[in-house]
C-alpha cells in the first residue's frame with residue numbers, strides 16, 4: 423500500500439469533528455446517567471449506550487493518542503539558535519524564548535515551556551515573514567499563559583466528575599474524563615487560537631499569517647475543525663475582520 427493510499431484510507435475511516443463531539447457527549451451523559459440512578463432499566467440502557475460510545479470513542483481517538491505518544495518519545499528535535507528575526511520579535515513582545523528546536527518530518531509549530539519547536543517541513547515551506555507570523559502566534563500562547571489557564575479551567579470540573587463517578591470501572595472513568603476534556607476544552611482552545619492569530623496580525627501582518635496558515639494546511643481540510651483548532655477558513659475570516 424502506498425503512503426497516499428494509507429492517507430486516503432485514514433481519511434475515509436476518520437470520524438469528523440462534530441460527530442466526535444457527539445460521541446464524547448453521549449459517553450459523558452451515559453456514565454452520569456448510570457451513576458445517578460438506581461433504577462435497573464436505566465442502568466441497563468445507560469450501560470449499553472456507555473459501552474457502545476466508549477468503543478466509538480476509542481476508535482476515534484486511538485490514532486490521535488498513539489501518534490501523540492509516539493511523537494513525544496521519538497521526536498527530540500535538533501537544537502538551533504533562535505533566528506535573529508524571532509529573537510527581535512520575542513523582545514518586542516516582551517517575552518523570553520530560550521531557544522528553538524527543529525523537529526524532523528513535521529509540518530507544524532508549537533511552544534513548550536519557553537522553547538519554540540518547528541517542523542523542518544514547515545521551515546522549508548515558509549518565508550521568514552511567515553515564520554515570524556507563526557512565531558508571533560505561538561509566542562502569544564506563552565505570553566497569555568494559555569496552557570496554564572486551560573489547566574486551571576478544566577481541573578476543578580474534572581475532579582468533581584472523578585468523585586461523582588468514583589464507583590465506576592477506572593478505565594471507563596478515564597475514557598469519560600478524556601471525553602469530557604475534548605468537549606470542554608474545544609471552545610476555550612478555539613478562542614485562544616483566535617487571540618494568537620490576532621497577535622500575529624498585530625506583530626507581523628495579515629498576509630503573513632494567512633499565507634502561513636494555508637501552507638500549514640496544504641490547502642486541505644480548510645473547513646474541518648479539530649478539538650484544538652477552528653477550521654482554517656474560519657480563522658482566515660477572523661483574521662480578515664481583525665484590525666491591523
Ligand SMILES: [Zn+2]
Pocket residue numbers: 559560563614615618
Ligand atoms: Zn495556536
